[in-house]
Amino acid sequence: MNTRSIPFALLLITIAGTVSANEPIQHQHIEISEDGHQQIELMRGPIGEHAQAPAGSASAEVPFGTTPDLEINLRRQIGGLAIADMDGDGRNDLVAVCYISNSFPPYDDWHDMIFYNSELGLETTPSWTSDEQTHTGDVQVGDVNGDDLLDVVTIHGGGLRTDNVSIHFGLPGGGVETTASWTSSTNPNAWGTSGKLADMDNDGDLDLVTTNQGSGVSQPTRPMFMFRNGGTGLETDPSWESAASEISNGLDTRDITGDGFPEIAVAKWVNYISGVYYNTTGTPDTNQGLFAFNADTDKGAAFTDLEDDGVPEFAFGGDPSTVYTTVHGAVFEVTTTNPPFTGPQEVHFFDVDLDGDDDFGEVHFSDGRAHIYLNRDGVLDMDPSWTYDASPVGTSMALGDLNGDGRPDLAIGYSGDPSIVVFYGQAPACAPDLTGEGDLNFLDVSAFLAAFGMMDPIADFEPDGDFNFLDVSAYLASFAKGCP
Numbered sequence: 001m002n003t004r005s006i007p008f009a010l011l012l013i014t015i016a017g018t019v020s021a022n023e024p025i026q027h028q029h030i031e032i033s034e035d036g037h038q039q040i041e042l043m044r045g046p047i048g049e050h051a052q053a054p055a056g057s058a059s060a061e062v063p064f065g066t067t068p069d070l071e072i073n074l075r076r077q078i079g080g081l082a083i084a085d086m087d088g089d090g091r092n093d094l095v096a097v098c099y100i101s102n103s104f105p106p107y108d109d110w111h112d113m114i115f116y117n118s119e120l121g122l123e124t125t126p127s128w129t130s131d132e133q134t135h136t137g138d139v140q141v142g143d144v145n146g147d148d149l150l151d152v153v154t155i156h157g158g159g160l161r162t163d164n165v166s167i168h169f170g171l172p173g174g175g176v177e178t179t180a181s182w183t184s185s186t187n188p189n190a191w192g193t194s195g196k197l198a199d200m201d202n203d204g205d206l207d208l209v210t211t212n213q214g215s216g217v218s219q220p221t222r223p224m225f226m227f228r229n230g231g232t233g234l235e236t237d238p239s240w241e242s243a244a245s246e247i248s249n250g251l252d253t254r255d256i257t258g259d260g261f262p263e264i265a266v267a268k269w270v271n272y273i274s275g276v277y278y279n280t281t282g283t284p285d286t287n288q289g290l291f292a293f294n295a296d297t298d299k300g301a302a303f304t305d306l307e308d309d310g311v312p313e314f315a316f317g318g319d320p321s322t323v324y325t326t327v328h329g330a331v332f333e334v335t336t337t338n339p340p341f342t343g344p345q346e347v348h349f350f351d352v353d354l355d356g357d358d359d360f361g362e363v364h365f366s367d368g369r370a371h372i373y374l375n376r377d378g379v380l381d382m383d384p385s386w387t388y389d390a391s392p393v394g395t396s397m398a399l400g401d402l403n404g405d406g407r408p409d410l411a412i413g414y415s416g417d418p419s420i421v422v423f424y425g426q427a428p429a430c431a432p433d434l435t436g437e438g439d440l441n442f443l444d445v446s447a448f449l450a451a452f453g454m455m456d457p458i459a460d461f462e463p464d465g466d467f468n469f470l471d472v473s474a475y476l477a478s479f480a481k482g483c484p
Helices: 008-018 442-453 469-481
Strands: 002-005 028-032 039-043 055-058 070-072 076-084 093-098 111-115 128-133 136-142 151-156 165-168 191-198 207-213 225-227 248-254 263-268 275-277 301-304 313-316 322-327 330-336 344-350 359-364 369-373 386-389 393-400 409-416 420-423
Touching: 093 136, 093 420, 111 151, 151 191, 207 263, 248 313, 263 301, 263 313, 301 344, 313 344, 344 393, 359 393, 359 409, 369 393, 442 469
Parallel strands: 076 136, 076 393, 136 191, 191 248, 248 301
Antiparallel strands: 002 039, 028 039, 055 386, 070 420, 076 093, 076 409, 093 111, 111 128, 136 151, 151 165, 191 207, 207 225, 207 248, 248 263, 263 275, 301 313, 313 322, 322 330, 344 359, 359 369, 369 386, 393 409, 409 420
């Protein structure tokens, strides 16, 4: 896949100036992100036997393969994913929401979808679709109205609108209503970009915080909103908004002060600095309290505790993604990622290998790559521990058990076809058992040395593409731990 970012003004010239009778228009493919800030021209290569398949790579400790276990080929623009049991049958389902843009060739369907699970596995054609076709940039799942049923909360954009949040409530007999029975009525109107359900005031119900932007050159910014829950549902006009009107996209919540009220980490686009809003009373501060070091093209924010030492960290998806911590009110950089291309669309902390600590995941719009960085005893890999390089542009990620084996599976959303891929979590392998005998002995050491001498990727135990003493040291440490 050959991709490159192009400015919007140049985009129009490119469309008009590069297509001729000798160059069929279907060979050109323009993708625009759900917030309208990124335009990508995908130049498709030859079709058929010369086409290049998507490629993946993985270190031995990552529980996902290098090719998807399931593909959903519906040609949609996926704005967000969530994994949850939506019909109460004990199996997790996959919720996928869709946005619409002026991409080319155009998309003709953007209904939101639920792919239900059964003993036969996950559907590849959704049996639930929303009645509305609305530009949806993100989705949250939770019990909003206190009836012990999961509801689907969707965040809407595509322009300035008062109905930038909708809710499809769960139904008593199982499933979800197909027409949203609750919509916001915000003042000011806004282009909603992402949301987070969390109990912001510690009263036992879920409130909703959203990030927003404006639209166009004259009104590019909007404040963040918080919709408070009165116990039976959300207020339609948010009672809290940030003092600053900016371009924000991606947030997370976590109590980092120990007072029971979660703070808000929020990613911000160019000219604005990502950071954290403190919440000490159940109503977040309207002014940002912690700031990343520089303004960047950030998308996606996530909290974690990498070392499980009670000192939280927070990450922003940027150029590159960076993890910070705070000590006595001062912000310090912990680490940065080192992917082959930077500019994530979403970032997440989740425990992919079930070792008790959070790993880091990111998906990129411009180059279609998804990465996982393993957490090794409190230290994240800087280079990707796992990569999937997809043909379409990347938009979203979700982690959860979809095949019922107790291990987390990874779903990745795209704008294009396939629109969703799923990697099933694999049982932990015994990494140093290179002979596959299930026993560690001198033959495994000999096999490692032979592979190391031939620079076989199986011997790249410190997965950085180099073969040096670090790989030998990592292998010996793994050998000494033994097999599970």
